[in-house]
Amino acid sequence: xxxRRALVTAAVVLTILSLASTALAQTDCTKxxxxxxxxxxxxxxxxxxxxxxxxxxxxxEIQTGKIxxxxxxxxxxxxxxxxxxxxxILTAVSLAPGAxxxxxxxxxxxxxWLSQSHVGTHLDGxxxxxxxxxxxxxxxxxxxxxxxNMTKLGLEHLKSFATRGxxxxxxxxFQQGGKFKGNSACKKPCLDKGTVITSADIQAGLRMYNVTxxxxxxxxxxxxWGDLFEQFPAQNAVYNxxxxxxxxxxxxxxxxxxxxxxxxxxxxxxxxxxxxPKEAFIVHNIxxxxxGIHILENVRTDLMxxxxxxxxxxxxxxxxxxxxxxxxTGNFVAIDAIQ
Amino acid sequence: MMSPTPxxxxxxxRRYVHRPRPAIVVALLLVVVVLAAGLAAPVSGQRRWVVAxxxxxxxxxxxxxxxxxxxxxxxxxxxxxxRPYPMDLVFYDNxxxxxxxxxxxxxxxxxxxxxxxxxxxGPDANAAVxxxxxxxxxxxxxxxxxxxxxxxxxIDNVAAGRVAGEALAAFAxxxxxxxxxxxxxxxxxxxxxxxxxxxxxxxxxxxxxRLPAARVTALDTQGNPAQVAPLLGAFLSAHPSRKVLxxxxxxxxxxxxxxxxxxxxxxxxxxxxxxxxxxxxxxxMNDKKEIDPTNRNSIxxxxxxxxLDRLGYEVLPLAVRMLxxxxxxxxxxxxxxxxxxxxxxxxxxxxxMN
Numbered sequence: 001x002x003x004r005r006a007l008v009t010a011a012v013v014l015t016i017l018s019l020a021s022t023a024l025a026q027t028d029c030t031k032x033x034x035x036x037x038x039x040x041x042x043x044x045x046x047x048x049x050x051x052x053x054x055x056x057x058x059x060x061e062i063q064t065g066k067i068x069x070x071x072x073x074x075x076x077x078x079x080x081x082x083x084x085x086x087x088x089i090l091t092a093v094s095l096a097p098g099a100x101x102x103x104x105x106x107x108x109x110x111x112x113w114l115s116q117s118h119v120g121t122h123l124d125g126x127x128x129x130x131x132x133x134x135x136x137x138x139x140x141x142x143x144x145x146x147x148x149n150m151t152k153l154g155l156e157h158l159k160s161f162a163t164r165g166x167x168x169x170x171x172x173x174f175q176q177g178g179k180f181k182g183n184s185a186c187k188k189p190c191l192d193k194g195t196v197i198t199s200a201d202i203q204a205g206l207r208m209y210n211v212t213x214x215x216x217x218x219x220x221x222x223x224x225w226g227d228l229f230e231q232f233p234a235q236n237a238v239y240n241x242x243x244x245x246x247x248x249x250x251x252x253x254x255x256x257x258x259x260x261x262x263x264x265x266x267x268x269x270x271x272x273x274x275x276x277p278k279e280a281f282i283v284h285n286i287x288x289x290x291x292g293i294h295i296l297e298n299v300r301t302d303l304m305x306x307x308x309x310x311x312x313x314x315x316x317x318x319x320x321x322x323x324x325x326x327x328x329t330g331n332f333v334a335i336d337a338i339q
Numbered sequence: 340m341m342s343p344t345p346x347x348x349x350x351x352x353r354r355y356v357h358r359p360r361p362a363i364v365v366a367l368l369l370v371v372v373v374l375a376a377g378l379a380a381p382v383s384g385q386r387r388w389v390v391a392x393x394x395x396x397x398x399x400x401x402x403x404x405x406x407x408x409x410x411x412x413x414x415x416x417x418x419x420x421x422r423p424y425p426m427d428l429v430f431y432d433n434x435x436x437x438x439x440x441x442x443x444x445x446x447x448x449x450x451x452x453x454x455x456x457x458x459x460x461g462p463d464a465n466a467a468v469x470x471x472x473x474x475x476x477x478x479x480x481x482x483x484x485x486x487x488x489x490x491x492x493x494i495d496n497v498a499a500g501r502v503a504g505e506a507l508a509a510f511a512x513x514x515x516x517x518x519x520x521x522x523x524x525x526x527x528x529x530x531x532x533x534x535x536x537x538x539x540x541x542x543x544x545x546x547x548x549r550l551p552a553a554r555v556t557a558l559d560t561q562g563n564p565a566q567v568a569p570l571l572g573a574f575l576s577a578h579p580s581r582k583v584l585x586x587x588x589x590x591x592x593x594x595x596x597x598x599x600x601x602x603x604x605x606x607x608x609x610x611x612x613x614x615x616x617x618x619x620x621x622x623x624m625n626d627k628k629e630i631d632p633t634n635r636n637s638i639x640x641x642x643x644x645x646x647l648d649r650l651g652y653e654v655l656p657l658a659v660r661m662l663x664x665x666x667x668x669x670x671x672x673x674x675x676x677x678x679x680x681x682x683x684x685x686x687x688x689x690x691x692m693n
Contacts (some may be wrong), residue, residue: 083625095547120533123450194418194419196423242690272690273419273690274690275422275423277419277649277652277687277688278685278686278688279688280684280688280689280690281690299382334467
């Protein structure tokens with residue numbers, strides 16, 4: 001009896017100690033990340049703004065039916081961030097003599113795709129970026145991960161991206177503003193790495209095509225830097241060495257406009273090197289962690305820049321689907337601009 | 340101010356007549372003058388400052404201040420740091436040459452720059468540059484070497500050395516209490532032009548203050564990292580049963596010292612702290628880095644940051660204060676800090692992903 005009581009007591013003490021140490025190890029996420037405007041259980045973020053009314057209004061952008069692709073080819077050898085990799089392996093065994101099926105001699109092929117999710121033209125989900133262990137909507141992510149995926153904030157919680165796309169030609173904004181500084185590695189005009197795109201630049205880009213942002217829009221910015229992506233693998237090192245992009249002021253302004261996502265033709269959307277050398281990818285924190293606004297990277301923008309310049313239209317129906325990939329932090333996507 | 344006229348006796352419609360009052364006119368004029376002055380000021384974005392930066396040298400491969408940093412890195416830091424300001428930079432290369440330094444200042448005067456940042460070693464040239472710019476009423480901000488009458492932003496070699504010495508002493512006290520130990524300061528210890536002896540003095544003083552029993556020896560490589568192995572190897576052989584604290588005067592010496600300790604089979608007996616924190620030791624995201632969160636067991640405890648790759652971020656805010664007519668201290672020094680595996684990603688967040 002005594003031994004049993006001692007065991008129970010020890011178990012209680014151990015439980016209390018372990019709970020206490022766990023509590024001490026966790027960050028108070030209410031102090032690091034703001035709450036979601038869509039409530040404490042929200043895992044969806046800014047796609048909450050894509051309401052039926054928003055989608056219906058966006059559908060009015062389809063006037064000629066012309067489609068402009070905004071995705072780069074997803075293939076081995078394109079620039080990849082850090083140690084990321086992608087590799088495809090083709091399975092074609094049924095092409096071997098005698099391996100076809102039935103009298104109709106059916107053959108088949110399929111692929112094994114070994115790839116990290118944030119490659120090529122891709123979407124950053126809410127589980128991608130946090131402050132310490134705190135993610136979107138004050139989520140203490142340490143409690144919601146296992147060996148394979150997240151159990152909260154995965155892509156499966158996102159709503160549709162069927163909304164209006166708004167195109168900003170930052171290259172032309174900088175050219176017309178007399179402050180364009182390019183990079184000699186680009187074959188077409190591109191803003192140099194480290195070029196900060198401000199809220200004033202974005203607003204100048206909107207005025208250029210007489211556009212006013214609406215709640216629920218997706219903003220795509222053409223910097224020209226994607227020209228280096230197109231030259232893969234020759235300019236991969238230059239492409240990854242930095243990028244033109246939005247600064248904190250522009251990010252905060254876009255937040256105030258209640259957009260759904262922001263994309264550019266760079267690997268990072270934000271300016272690199274950043275405005276403060278001691279801050280790391282701070283725009284990612286502002287958009288994703290604090291506001292649930294998605295980031296779209298390596299978006300192909302040169303075709304749309306040409307289209308907007310010739311048609312004088314910088315708005316379009318944003319056609320992009322994201323797989324319901326459970327517990328993933330992001331995924332490659334295909335984007336079409338339909339006008 | 341508009342004031343309504345009363346309706347006439349026959350019920351005519353009211354007419355609004357402008358009746359200016361002298362006091363109001365004066366007030367309005369004042370407002371216009373103030374607004375105009377504000378618009379003319381650079382902070383409004385209507386006028387951009389032109390700031391000249393005369394770099395000590397931009398010769399490829401030449402390292403500065405006894406560290407691994409180069410002139411082009413410093414120039415780049417000014418370019419990046421200027422981005423938030425309404426400012427255009429004019430760059431000069433002083434080529435470590437007095438005549439060129441004076442000629443650069445004369446060119447800047449002809450361009451009528453708003454402020455001149457001078458980074459040059461020669462005191463005579465700095466005095467001449469200071470006089471010429473003063474006569475032209477162009478404010479000067481000196482970097483690392485004084486210009487008479489100008490505020491000075493400078494690295495502090497003695498303080499940096501003290502940080503290194505104290506880090507080594509703290510490690511030794513914590514890890515090897517009561518064990519016999521010696522200390523060595525190794526590198527370009529006699530490079531007076533780069534003020535490395537001040538670094539040596541700071542490290543030596545801190546080690547002697549904190550570890551009075553440990554003898555401190557200086558080993559001069561004269562800037563040749565290949566000399567580290569023979570000098571340090573002999574030193575280690577001469578002290579086979581002692582723990583060895585090594586203050587290296589720069590990062591390349593730090594890496595060479597680590598290799599020498601490994602070759603001598605004395606990894607368990609040594610700890611190293613360097614100076615500089617250039618890219619050879621912290622690198623990019625995918626570089627093999629000595630100071631890295633995943634390399635916490637290295638015998639290189641850390642390196643004392645000189646932040647020369649961020650010089651522009653330190654200097655240009657001072658320049659802006661001067662341009663706004665605000666006071667700045669006569670001497671501002673770098674806040675040197677020990678960079679270790681525990682804080683390197685905080686201080687130097689990796690962003691280039693090659």
